Amino acid sequence: ILIYIPIFVFVLLRKLIKEEGENDFQEELVIRPLHSGDIYASFQFRTLWETDFMRENKVSHYRLFPKSLGQVISKFSVRELHISFTQGYWRTMQWGQPFLPSPPGAELWVWFQDSVTDVDAAWKELTNVLSGIFCASLNFIDSTNTVQPSASFKPLGIVNETDHRFLRYATLPREIVCTENLTPWKKLLPCGSKAGLAVLLKSEKLFHSSFFSQTVHIRPVCQDRECKTTSWELRQTLNVVFDLHTSGQGKREWSLFKMFSRTLTEACPLASSSKIYIDVTDNPQEEYFELSPATPLLSQAVVLGDRRTFSVYDLTQQVTFGTVRSLNLLIRWKSTEGYIHYQPSKDRMRPHLLEMLVQLPPHSVTEVTVQFERALLKWTEYTPDPNHGFYVGSSVISALVPSSVAMDTNITQEQPLFSSFFPCKEESSYFVRVYTEPLLVNLPTPDFSMPYNVICLTCTVVAVGYGSLYNLLTRSFQIEEPNPRLAKKIANFIRRIRGVPLLS
Amino acid sequence: MAAPLTLLLVVAVTIRAALYRSSLAEVIAERVEVVSPITAWKRVIEGLALLDLGVSPYSGDVFHETPLVIYLFHFLVDYAEITFMLADVISAIALYLAVKEYNKQVVRKKQKFALEADRYPQDCLELIRSPKEMLYIPLKVAMFYLLNPFTILSCVAKSTCGLNNAPQIITPHCFKISFAVFLCLATYQSIYPLTLCAPAMLYLMQRQYIPVNYRRASFWWFVVQYLFMYLGSLFVLICLSFFLLGSWDYLPSVYGFILSVPDLTPNIGLFWYFFAEMFEHFRLFFLCVFQINVFFYTVPLSIKLKDHPVFLMFMQLAVISIFKSYPTVGDIALYMALLPVWSHLHRFLRNIFLVSCVLLACSVLFPVLWHLWIYAGSANSNFYYAITLLFNVAQILLVSDYFYAFLRREHHLIHGLYLKKKDGSEATLVLK
Numbered sequence: 001i002l003i004y005i006p007i008f009v010f011v012l013l014r015k016l017i018k019e020e021g022e023n024d025f026q027e028e029l030v031i032r033p034l035h036s037g038d039i040y041a042s043f044q045f046r047t048l049w050e051t052d053f054m055r056e057n058k059v060s061h062y063r064l065f066p067k068s069l070g071q072v073i074s075k076f077s078v079r080e081l082h083i084s085f086t087q088g089y090w091r092t093m094q095w096g097q098p099f100l101p102s103p104p105g106a107e108l109w110v111w112f113q114d115s116v117t118d119v120d121a122a123w124k125e126l127t128n129v130l131s132g133i134f135c136a137s138l139n140f141i142d143s144t145n146t147v148q149p150s151a152s153f154k155p156l157g158i159v160n161e162t163d164h165r166f167l168r169y170a171t172l173p174r175e176i177v178c179t180e181n182l183t184p185w186k187k188l189l190p191c192g193s194k195a196g197l198a199v200l201l202k203s204e205k206l207f208h209s210s211f212f213s214q215t216v217h218i219r220p221v222c223q224d225r226e227c228k229t230t231s232w233e234l235r236q237t238l239n240v241v242f243d244l245h246t247s248g249q250g251k252r253e254w255s256l257f258k259m260f261s262r263t264l265t266e267a268c269p270l271a272s273s274s275k276i277y278i279d280v281t282d283n284p285q286e287e288y289f290e291l292s293p294a295t296p297l298l299s300q301a302v303v304l305g306d307r308r309t310f311s312v313y314d315l316t317q318q319v320t321f322g323t324v325r326s327l328n329l330l331i332r333w334k335s336t337e338g339y340i341h342y343q344p345s346k347d348r349m350r351p352h353l354l355e356m357l358v359q360l361p362p363h364s365v366t367e368v369t370v371q372f373e374r375a376l377l378k379w380t381e382y383t384p385d386p387n388h389g390f391y392v393g394s395s396v397i398s399a400l401v402p403s404s405v406a407m408d409t410n411i412t413q414e415q416p417l418f419s420s421f422f423p424c425k426e427e428s429s430y431f432v433r434v435y436t437e438p439l440l441v442n443l444p445t446p447d448f449s450m451p452y453n454v455i456c457l458t459c460t461v462v463a464v465g466y467g468s469l470y471n472l473l474t475r476s477f478q479i480e481e482p483n484p485r486l487a488k489k490i491a492n493f494i495r496r497i498r499g500v501p502l503l504s
Numbered sequence: 505m506a507a508p509l510t511l512l513l514v515v516a517v518t519i520r521a522a523l524y525r526s527s528l529a530e531v532i533a534e535r536v537e538v539v540s541p542i543t544a545w546k547r548v549i550e551g552l553a554l555l556d557l558g559v560s561p562y563s564g565d566v567f568h569e570t571p572l573v574i575y576l577f578h579f580l581v582d583y584a585e586i587t588f589m590l591a592d593v594i595s596a597i598a599l600y601l602a603v604k605e606y607n608k609q610v611v612r613k614k615q616k617f618a619l620e621a622d623r624y625p626q627d628c629l630e631l632i633r634s635p636k637e638m639l640y641i642p643l644k645v646a647m648f649y650l651l652n653p654f655t656i657l658s659c660v661a662k663s664t665c666g667l668n669n670a671p672q673i674i675t676p677h678c679f680k681i682s683f684a685v686f687l688c689l690a691t692y693q694s695i696y697p698l699t700l701c702a703p704a705m706l707y708l709m710q711r712q713y714i715p716v717n718y719r720r721a722s723f724w725w726f727v728v729q730y731l732f733m734y735l736g737s738l739f740v741l742i743c744l745s746f747f748l749l750g751s752w753d754y755l756p757s758v759y760g761f762i763l764s765v766p767d768l769t770p771n772i773g774l775f776w777y778f779f780a781e782m783f784e785h786f787r788l789f790f791l792c793v794f795q796i797n798v799f800f801y802t803v804p805l806s807i808k809l810k811d812h813p814v815f816l817m818f819m820q821l822a823v824i825s826i827f828k829s830y831p832t833v834g835d836i837a838l839y840m841a842l843l844p845v846w847s848h849l850h851r852f853l854r855n856i857f858l859v860s861c862v863l864l865a866c867s868v869l870f871p872v873l874w875h876l877w878i879y880a881g882s883a884n885s886n887f888y889y890a891i892t893l894l895f896n897v898a899q900i901l902l903v904s905d906y907f908y909a910f911l912r913r914e915h916h917l918i919h920g921l922y923l924k925k926k927d928g929s930e931a932t933l934v935l936k
Binding site for chain 2 (some may be wrong): 118146309340342343344345346347348352371373375376377378380444445446447450451453454457458459462464465466469471473475476477478479480
């Protein structure tokens with residue numbers, strides 16, 4: 001009987017907790033490699049809570065839903081709240097469309113319940129309270145930057161009626177996002193930043209990105225088709241784009257560790273689902289990049305009107321972490337340069353050869369530059385007109401260009417000569433070869449009239465060196481005895497003959 | 505003495521770091537006076553890129569560094585600037601310590617001299633230096649090396665000349681035979697330091713009090729030991745290079761290149777224009793003549809200067825720098841750094857004013873005439889060639905002047921300073 005008592009108490013407690021409503025927490029991370037070599041990571045954390053904030057007796061027991069936000073909803077009778085903090089501008093041309101767009105700076109738009117009498121006063125108080133929660137200067141939101149849009153920003157959750165008197169929209173483009181805003185945002189998560197995907201959210205790496213955006217969305221949603229039960233949904237999203245050169249060190253190889261300087265060790269225990277999705281739609285046969293560790297799970301989803309395929313990693317399964325108990329996803333691009341064949345030149349023997357197999361993306365410009373130095377040749381190696389310059393032959397581009405018209409691969413058919421030179425292997429593309437202009441390079445020339453002079457002068461310099469050193473090596477110092485001049489010598493000789501004293 | 509040396513090192517490193525950050529670094533790295541086809545940094549990068557591409561760096565004609573250098577920079581390419589600054593600093597410290605050792609030896613000799621002072625004429629006492637005068641010489645030598653514009657330019661251009669200089673400087677500092685390894689390292693990179701074997705051996709023999717007499721067994725035994733060490737390490741280095749890259753390709757590319765001079769890029773030496781204008785028939789003959797010219801002075805100089813190995817080393821360094829196939833200003837900076845050691849010879853120097861003016865003028869005219877020849881097109885190669893000739897003549901005059909002054913001082917030490925003729929009037933000294 002003693003055993004039954006705790007079980008009874010436990011079941012009773014569970015019933016009580018159940019009364020508060022179902023709590024459900026899901027976390028997911030979507031990684032999309034972009035064409036330019038950058039990588040887009042989007043975190044979404046969703047808490048669903050079947051409760052009614054608008055009841056008379058205030059909600060007192062919070063489990064997964066953050067208390068601060070719950071109190072905000074009940075105090076200000078908020079129906080929907082959408083707030084975003086963004087740093088950087090989303091480059092649609094290079095990155096495509098984001099999952100959740102947001103403007104630079106801070107953006108806040110709120111639908112109040114229709115029971116609110118003074119919406120402006122509630123709005124003012126709400127902005128102040130949110131400014132305290134997120135450590136942002138949202139208190140600068142006042143009537144000078146608040147509007148009531150009438151056509152856009154319709155409620156995203158359950159819609160009763162849309163009287164735009166209850167909508168307020170404000171944006172602060174000057175607002176800067178930093179670690180101070182990220183920390184309270186992370187605190188709202190059930191597992192905090194201690195377990196699950198939130199472990200990856202380290203500010204040193206996140207703020208070294210091209211684009212960073214953190215948002216909070218609260219709205220009531222239907223639980224089933226008939227909408228008999230509603231629950232409150234809290235979604236926290238974080239979008240970040242890492243740049244190839246700033247964070248990626250120029251290498252087209254991304255991993256969780258490189259992006260976030262952390263790896264995953266476990267899913268959040270409070271989460272009912274914890275998954276990572278990698279967008280592999282552009283990589284059907286692993287021809288552009290490879291994913292490791294490999295995963296058998298694949299799923300398809302329609303995103304922004306496009307059906308995309310995702311490789312899925314389920315963090316609630318222990319097998320995802322493998323034997324090392326940690327998951328570091330690696331996305332490595334296979335070298336898209338293809339094939340490079342380079343044969344450097346050997347002077348007076350062979351020329352340079354550079355052959356590259358390049359895949360050019362459409363509507364793009366590719367530049368190939370080669371640095372060179374001009375050499376001085378021997379005077380006999382110049383052509384008779386050296387100041388004309390030396391020619392460098394044309395470069396050649398050979399390509400298979402897609403053809404808009406299906407071509408005939410049948411060679412036996414009667415065809416005019418001008419269309420049958422290059423063999424046609426496939427119907428959908430034709431072969432084209434383009435030659436560039438030749439290059440004329442002016443080389444510095446020696447003076448062709450001076451071989452003897454040069455040889456003599458240089459040999460003179462070497463001889464000066466030789467001569468000085470020879471003198472110093474073979475001779476020694478002696479005191480100079482002056483030689484008597486010739487006239488004196490002859491005079492002395494004559495004097496000696498005469499027997500007269502000699503001159504000094 | 506450590507504090508001024510440290511201050512000097514700090515100043516030198518600051519100057520180099522400041523120049524690295526400025527836009528002058530790329531300009532200097534392109535100058536032909538500072539870099540040569542053997543020492544250019546651009547070619548090191550090219551060699552590394554070829555190695556990454558899987559092609560042998562020696563398959564082209566661009567890369568002429570030894571395999572050890574390419575592997576050194578394979579790991580250090582991101583820290584290249586620090587490597588070159590460190591090489592300069594190490595060279596300066598080695599110079600400092602070497603000159604200090606040499607000074608101690610000079611003082612010891614002077615003491616020996618003073619003991620036998622009655623044997624020598626009285627008036628040459630003023631030729632002897634006191635230790636106080638010699639106190640600042642090591643610092644001056646380090647300063648001459650570090651703050652010499654030639655060295656700074658060479659360092660900022662990341663010319664591997666700095667790496668070549670460092671082992672050459674460490675060699676005289678050694679008083680153990682095992683330090684023959686450093687000389688071997690220097691020889692391995694460019695062949696010419698082979699001639700420094702003789703002064704290194706003589707210096708070691710002097711330190712170990714082995715008499716330099718070819719009839720004595722101890723002399724030959726020492727020579728054999730040293731050569732064994734030297735040739736052994738050279739053999740080890742060459743085999744190591746073979747194993748690093750797996751082929752003997754580097755031998756013709758490095759040593760064949762230095763000896764046969766196929767690349768005629770203008771530089772401050774005598775080879776380029778001479779061989780650009782040489783008749784094909786005589787090319788090999790003159791190539792041999794010019795190369796022998798570098799090695800040719802070793803034996804006569806060693807015989808004459810066998811009691812003064814440090815001066816012999818200076819002469820050898822100078823001869824190598826002037827007559828090597830691809831000289832750069834970094835090589836000149838090396839032997840010029842040793843000039844303060846012989847600052848006491850200034851009273852016997854005859855042409856120093858002329859030489860310094862010519863050197864200064866030529867250093868300034870080099871870039872001017874290069875620009876006029878290559879870019880402006882209003883001068884031709886003869887202008888640059890003329891300045892090359894003048895520069896080399898000035899260097900030769902400088903070296904032979906110092907040699908003259910040294911020999912003259914030795915003569916005065918033995919025969920007295922104020923010499924008189926037979927009739928009592930002041931005598932002039934000539935070489936006969």
